[in-house]
Structures are given as structure tokens and as C-alpha cells.
Amino acid sequence: MANALAEQGRWRDLDKLLARPGNIVGHGFEHSPTLREEIGEFVRVLVVGAGGLGCELLKDLALSGFKNIDVIDMDTIEVSNLNRQFLFRLQDVGKSKAEVAAKRVMERVSGVTIVSHFCRIEDKDLEFYNDFNIIVLGLDSIEARSYINSVACSFLEYDCDDKPVPETVKPMVDGGTEGFKGHARVILPGTTPCFECNIWLFPPQVKFPLCTLAETPRTAAHCIEYAHLIKWDEAHSGKAFDADDPVHMQWVYSEALKRAELFGITGVTYSLTQGVVKNIIPAIASTNAIISAACALEALKIVSGCSKTLSNYLTYNGLEGTHIKVTDFVRDMDCLVCGPGTLIELDTSVTLSQFIELLGEHPNLHLSKPSVTYRGNNLYMQSPPILEEMTRSNLLLLLFDLMGKVPKDTIHVSGTTEKDGKKTSCLRKLRVVFKGVVGGSTDMDIARSS
Amino acid sequence: MINLFKIKGQKREDAANANGRAPVKKQSAGELRLHKDISELNLPKTTTISFPNGKDDLMNFEISIRPDEGYYQGGTFIFTFQVSPSYPHEPPKVKCKTKVYHPNIDLEGNVCLNILREDWKPVLNINTVIYGLNLLFTQPNDEDPLNHDAAAVLRDNPKLFESNVRRAMAGGYVGQIYFPRCI
Numbered sequence: 001m002a003n004a005l006a007e008q009g010r011w012r013d014l015d016k017l018l019a020r021p022g023n024i025v026g027h028g029f030e031h032s033p034t035l036r037e038e039i040g041e042f043v044r045v046l047v048v049g050a051g052g053l054g055c056e057l058l059k060d061l062a063l064s065g066f067k068n069i070d071v072i073d074m075d076t077i078e079v080s081n082l083n084r085q086f087l088f089r090l091q092d093v094g095k096s097k098a099e100v101a102a103k104r105v106m107e108r109v110s111g112v113t114i115v116s117h118f119c120r121i122e123d124k125d126l127e128f129y130n131d132f133n134i135i136v137l138g139l140d141s142i143e144a145r146s147y148i149n150s151v152a153c154s155f156l157e158y159d160c161d162d163k164p165v166p167e168t169v170k171p172m173v174d175g176g177t178e179g180f181k182g183h184a185r186v187i188l189p190g191t192t193p194c195f196e197c198n199i200w201l202f203p204p205q206v207k208f209p210l211c212t213l214a215e216t217p218r219t220a221a222h223c224i225e226y227a228h229l230i231k232w233d234e235a236h237s238g239k240a241f242d243a244d245d246p247v248h249m250q251w252v253y254s255e256a257l258k259r260a261e262l263f264g265i266t267g268v269t270y271s272l273t274q275g276v277v278k279n280i281i282p283a284i285a286s287t288n289a290i291i292s293a294a295c296a297l298e299a300l301k302i303v304s305g306c307s308k309t310l311s312n313y314l315t316y317n318g319l320e321g322t323h324i325k326v327t328d329f330v331r332d333m334d335c336l337v338c339g340p341g342t343l344i345e346l347d348t349s350v351t352l353s354q355f356i357e358l359l360g361e362h363p364n365l366h367l368s369k370p371s372v373t374y375r376g377n378n379l380y381m382q383s384p385p386i387l388e389e390m391t392r393s394n395l396l397l398l399l400f401d402l403m404g405k406v407p408k409d410t411i412h413v414s415g416t417t418e419k420d421g422k423k424t425s426c427l428r429k430l431r432v433v434f435k436g437v438v439g440g441s442t443d444m445d446i447a448r449s450s
Numbered sequence: 451m452i453n454l455f456k457i458k459g460q461k462r463e464d465a466a467n468a469n470g471r472a473p474v475k476k477q478s479a480g481e482l483r484l485h486k487d488i489s490e491l492n493l494p495k496t497t498t499i500s501f502p503n504g505k506d507d508l509m510n511f512e513i514s515i516r517p518d519e520g521y522y523q524g525g526t527f528i529f530t531f532q533v534s535p536s537y538p539h540e541p542p543k544v545k546c547k548t549k550v551y552h553p554n555i556d557l558e559g560n561v562c563l564n565i566l567r568e569d570w571k572p573v574l575n576i577n578t579v580i581y582g583l584n585l586l587f588t589q590p591n592d593e594d595p596l597n598h599d600a601a602a603v604l605r606d607n608p609k610l611f612e613s614n615v616r617r618a619m620a621g622g623y624v625g626q627i628y629f630p631r632c633i
């Protein structure tokens with residue numbers, strides 16, 4: 001009885017947002033007393049990462065009415081996580097973060113189903129990601145963000161007026177924290193900038209010169225990087241260093257310690273070693289909580305329309321006082337990942353060499369000496385000679401065949417283009433559509449028409 | 451907002467392969483940028499390039515430098531390049547596969563070249579790195595030593611340095627260390 005009451009009370013505030021009309025709601029918002037239940041029933045959300053941010057996100061999303069949640073993380077729980085990754089206990093150390101986090105949230109919030117995936121994000125195919133209506137990211141690396149971004153943007157299609165097709169838009173909410181600082185952003189591919197549009201927002205990792213490490217170390221970090229980058233290779237010929245292997249990390253730590261002693265440097269600790277090698281900045285639990293709250297709210301706003309979404313990048317800084325700033329970043333219309341690219345309609349009878357000629361004559365491209373790549377297959381390379389030779393035989397083949405007989409897809413070309421008499425090198429995204437090929441089953445169509 | 455009515459009506463079947471897209475491998479933005487870099491390569495005449503994993507793996511390749519002047523003239527030095535999907539945000543990882551007596555390259559093949567680490571910028575490209583590596587052989591530098599002994603000899607006794615380089619390249623010992631022939 002007490003539980004049932006608590007259950008009712010749990011959703012009271014949320015229902016006030018979703019069941020009532022408002023003046024500052026998002027475009028097309030339709031308030032309804034059943035909206036919360038509909039979101040719970042029909043919306044599938046993927047949380048990427050079950051670490052500091054991920055734990056918060058799972059809790060926040062489950063308490064915001066999302067009932068079909070998946071979580072993916074390849075990491076296992078470490079003792080050092082326990083101060084902030086509050087879904088984990090000491091006896092969980094060594095177990096999958098995704099599995100334990102899912103179980104703990106399901107125990108606490110009735111009616112929510114969280115499916116865990118204890119694997120790398122690259123292990124899942126595109127269709128796995130396509131099944132979700134929204135993806136929420138709680139990651140700590142640029143590489144992983146960039147990967148998920150490119151997956152989500154790969155579903156995006158444009159109509160013939162270069163407008164994004166709404167059904168193909170896979171919204172993302174990206175959170176990130178570093179110590180007292182954090183960000184939350186909304187990525188609506190085709191409408192707001194994607195991760196790649198302004199990757200320059202992320203400063204590159206500080207890299208010490210190797211010779212400083214080898215000759216004149218001055219800081220604890222120098223000693224650690226020496227053990228990690230130089231000493232490891234000397235001692236383990238050919239064996240790759242694995243930052244996720246505690247034995248490897250321990251080895252680097254003890255070598256760094258020896259080196260620090262030799263040069264009279266203090267401050268080498270195991271956790272600093274982890275921090276330097278994995279480029280980790282100490283995490284602050286409340287930063288995660290603040291950023292996650294912003295992300296979960298944006299996710300709710302995107303699926304319900306109950307309020308306008310963040311436009312489009314929130315930065316939080318709790319280092320000196322508290323500052324929150326929202327910046328409306330602009331898209332890079334030439335972005336290779338989310339941009340519309342150039343639409344090109346082709347006959348299925350076009351060979352690769354004819355296609356390359358077409359690129360030079362195309363009024364918007366004027367691309368000379370283009371090299372062509374399609375989903376990781378280099379169809380033709382102008383240079384260097386060794387690759388030209390390896391790809392030359394493709395020139396006489398049909399582009400339609402080289403692209404696996406798909407009716408339409410994205411292809412990338414690099415070459416030089418002339419603008420106002422000035423030659424510039426460029427990389428272009430093309431949306432190739434083959435005329436007269438419908439749907440995904442060309443072979444069947446042919447069989448039927450014959 | 452997401453159109454909830456559309457989602458409600460959506461069946462699993464159209465989620466799968468909705469656009470006739472074959473589930474093939476994805477190309478990262480880094481791979482695409484590298485594709486551009488490689489297709490525009492303008493190699494110096496001392497340098498050749500090879501792709502051990504074939505034409506579709508540009509992320510791992512090797513270059514071979516055969517300096518035509520300076521201490522290292524006549525030697526052949528192989529470098530492996532490993533490019534991450536975060537390229538050009540991250541510089542390529544470059545190692546020297548040939549054991550070389552050189553102040554800025556250690557015996558494990560680590561290379562001290564500023565643009566590979568502290569001075570890397572995303573506007574740089576593979577060509578820049580290749581030119582930088584070539585420069586290491588024409589202008590070895592005793593101020594940024596990775597091989598401390600070689601740097602000291604270059605600084606204090608260039609004649610001895612020259613003969614040490616010759617001996618190493620021909621296949622022989624410099625001090626306690628054996629260098630396989632690379633001429």
C-alpha cells in the first residue's frame with residue numbers, strides 16, 4: 001500500500017509537465033494525461049556508458065518516465081569508481097558496469113526494463129543503433145563520441161531539397177564532465193551541429209616531447225609517460241600496452257616510481273599513473289549529477305515536446321563560483337558526417353571511370369583528379385602510384401556493382417576544385433541515387449518485371 | 451520532438467534495413483581525412499610508401515626513406531604509421547622499424563619529432579610528417595636527444611659520429627650495441 005502511494009507520488013511532477021498545456025512548449029506538443037505512459041511504452045532510449053555519468057543518466061531517465069532503456073559499456077567496476085558511481089558496491093568490483101547498473105536501477109524503479117550490453121560500442125552493428133529513438137551519451141573519450149556520432153548520422157537522409165527527412169533523424173544528447181567542468185549538448189543531425197561539425201571544441205590532449213621524457217623529466221607526469229611510452233617497449237618487445245590491464249598499469253606505476261626517485265621527483269601515485277596514461281581528470285560526483293540532470297531533461301523534452309530543447313550546447317563550470325552558459329553553435333554545412341553533401345543521380349550503367357569524369361563536369365563540384373572511397377573500400381586512388389595501380393582495374397566496372405547494388409548511398413571523393421582561378425584540395429560527400437532502382441530489393445524487382 | 455504517433459505505429463520490420471542499406475563497415479571522419487591526405491601525397495624522391503594490409507586499410511602503412519645526402523646517405527629506413535580514427539585531432543603514431551644509430555631515434559624506434567607530439571595540429575598532414583622524418587636524416591639534432599650517447603658524440607665529435615653512423619648502417623657494433631645492415 002505504501003509502495004503504491006509512493007509510486008503515484010513519483011510521477012506527480014512529471015505529469016504536470018506532460019498532461020497540461022503550456023505557453024513555452026516545443027513545436028507540436030500535444031499534452032495528454034497518458035503521455036508519460038506512452039513515452040514509457042513506445043520510446044526506446046540507449047545510454048552509452050555506465051560510468052560516472054552513465055549511473056546518473058540511468059537513474060535520471062528511469063525517473064523521467066523512460067521504461068525501455070538499453071545501456072552499453074565494456075568496462076568493469078573498479079574500487080576507485082565507488083565514490084561516485086553510486087549504483088555499485090564493493091562486492092561488485094570486477095563485474096560489468098552495464099549489467100550491475102541495469103540491475104540496480106530496475107530494483108529501485110518498478111516498471112522499467114534496462115537491457116545491458118557488456119561489450120564495445122563497435123561490436124554492435126548499425127541496426128542495433130537504429131532501433132533506438134534517442135541516444136544519450138555519457139562517455140569520456142572523443143573517439144567513442146565520434147564513433148557514435150557517425151553511426152547516428154549515418155541514418156540521416158536528405159530529400160531532394162537538401163532538407164533532413166524527419167523519420168531518419170536520430171537525436172543524441174551528449175554529456176561530458178572533467179573535474180568541475182562539464183557540458184551537455186543536443187545533437188539533432190541535420191538541424192544542429194553534430195559532434196564532428198565542431199570537434200575543435202575539444203582541446204587536444206597534452207603531449208610531452210619524447211626527448212623531455214627521456215632526458216630531462218621535471219614532473220611526476222613526465223616519469224609516468226616515460227615508463228608508459230619508452231620503458232614499456234624496451235622491456236616488453238612487441239607486446240602492446242593495455243591501459244585496461246591492472247598488471248600493465250602496476251608495472252608502469254612501479255617503473256615511474258623508480259624514475260621519479262632517480263631524478264628526485266615526488267608525486268607519482270598509482271591513481272596519477274592511471275590518470276596520466278588514460279588521460280583521466282579526477283571526477284567530481286556533483287558535476288556528473290548536474291550534467292546528467294540536464295541531459296535527461298533534454299531527452300525528455302526531445303521525445304515529448306513539453307518544452308523547447310537546449311539550443312544547443314551548455315557548458316557548466318563549477319571551478320570558481322558557478323557559471324552556466326548556453327552557446328548556439330552553427331553547423332558546418334560541408335560536414336562529411338552530417339552535411340547534406342551533393343546529390344548525384346546516376347544510371348546503373350555508369351562505370352567508375354565515367355563517374356569520375358562526371359565529377360569534373362558537375363556544376364557544383366568541378367572536381368579534378370578525384371579519388372573515390374565507399375564505406376571503407378577505396379574504389380579508385382589517384383595517388384600514390386602503388387594504390388593507383390591496385391585500384392585501376394575498378395575503373396571499367398559499374399559503380400552500381402561496386403556499391404553492392406544499393407539503390408542509394410553516400411560516397412566520398414577527394415580531389416582538387418577550382419574556384420575563382422584558385423585551386424584548392426577538398427573532400428566531398430556525395431549522395432548517389434541510382435535511377436530506376438527502388439527499395440532495397442533490386443534483384444527481386446528485376447525478377448518480377450521479367 | 452519525436453513524432454510519438456509514428457513511433458507507435460512503427461513495426462520492427464521497418465527498423466531493419468529501412469533504406470536498403472547494406473550493413474557494411476562504417477568509415478570514420480578520420481579515415482576520410484586520411485583518404486584525402488593519401489590521395490594527395492607528394493612524396494620526396496627519397497621516399498616510398500606501402501600498404502601491408504592492402505588498398506582498403508590506409509590507417510596502417512609504412513614508408514621507406516633512403517636519404518640522398520648527409521650522414522645517412524645510402525641507408526634505408528622503414529617507418530610504420532598507425533593512424534587513429536580521431537585523426538587529425540590526434541597525430542599519427544610513427545615508429546622506426548629499422549634499428550638506427552641516431553640522436554633523435556631510440557633503439558626501440560621511438561622518434562623525437564615535435565610535430566608528432568607537442569606541436570601537432572590538425573591542419574598538418576601525412577605529407578608534413580614525411581618531410582619532417584626526412585629532415586631528421588639530413589639534420590640530426592643533438593639538442594633533443596632520445597639516444598643520449600649518439601647525441602653526445604654528434605655534439606662533441608662529428609667525425610666520430612659520421613664513422614659510427616657508417617659502421618652501424620653497414621651492419622656492426624657501436625659500443626655494446628649491434629645494428630643490422632641497412633644499406
Ligand SMILES: [Zn+2]
Nearest residue numbers: 194197335338
Ligand atoms: Zn556535422
